[in-house]
Amino acid sequence: MIADYLPLLSALVAFLFGLAAGKAWERYKLHEGRWIDRRKARQSPHYIQGLNFLVANQLDHAIEELSQAARVDEDAVEIHMILGNLYREKGQVGRAIQIHQQILQRPRISKLEHTYALLCLGLDFTRGGFVDRAHEAFGEVLRLDPSNEHALLQLQKLYEDQNQWAEAYRVRRELAREDEPERRTRRHLQIQAFLENELGMQALSRHDLPAARKHFESAIELDAEVAPAYLNLGDVKRDAGDMAGAVEIWEHLIASMPTRAHLVADRLGDAYMAAGRADAFEHLFRRIATDHPQDWRARLALSRHMLRAGRPEDALQMALAALTINPHALLVHQAAWDILLDLNLDKASVERYVTHSRDAVFYRDPHICLRCRYRSKELLWRCPHCHEWNSFVEDRLAPARPSEDSDA
Ligand SMILES: [Zn+2]
Known part of the structure; x- marks a missing residue:
């Protein structure tokens, strides 16, 4: 629910900050030869009440109050802009588009207001699924304000939704350039790394292995914690017959992100087995489980490994350890059932499982x-x-x- 409001809130907050900071906002405005006070609507009790409802996420009441405030002063552009956003969030996209287009047709709006109305319109079009018109609106915003973060971010998401990863990557780099160097650098690199990984998958789908490899390697270079790139790069190496190289990459993933080890458990299990190093798996995952007492996935991986190795009692012990840490994961219970079936529903083992489940904090x-x-x-x-x-x-x-x- 909170996430649904994020685009709205970020646009609103940016807008209100813009108003507070910008000299572009004229408190008084020359209107048909006389100065009018644009504070009028904002001093209306309906405006304050509307904002309160907005903060409390009560959209219908917010719309009602802000509509009343807007009637006090038709010139209060920001209130109309917010109303349009609220209609969009309620799913009334047509109405939102209409309101934001009307703002753009006003003869005397500032550049800042114009830019934000276009941004809102772009969000309306995106929400309504009008991809081309959304592209146009955000493009227009960037022509007025080339470093507009909101427009860049929305464009990136539009490209991502269309699987246009190269374009998304280009926009993301634009965003990184606009940002202050020390702020959010890690986040930029992380997103760029995921986009590199997508480019790699695209290369894989057209069987361009060298390009795919390069993209996966760049992804890991950008951000050592981009897990899917390790999986993919290892798979490419394994499929090319370089099993040692693949194992090295997957072990590298565990070194960078020990709690993601379960992602490569099956791959490493098979590889160690093929190399005649059956003990290596248990050694590695027992160490992870010891270092990370809450890592139920590492324990589950160990349990599966033990069952496959024909040691159902050890497997049950390990599955119950995982169950104690996360009793809500159906995966753990399913693993336990598989083990119990393998044990021909041995009564003492079933009782151990039932007791553990009953005592778990559920x-x-x-x-x-x-x-x-x-x-x-x-x-x-x-x-x-x-x-x-x-x-x-x-x-x-x-x-x-x-x-x-x-x-x-
Ligand atoms: Zn509550």
């Missing part, structure tokens, strides 16, 4: 507060976190596949 019947997202293991009538009444609903994930008889 959200047995998870509920969530609609207002503040507080989680509870049962239905509550008053939220202990935000103190709202009757705000809890069952916290249930939709089935990954709709079941056959769901509408029976």
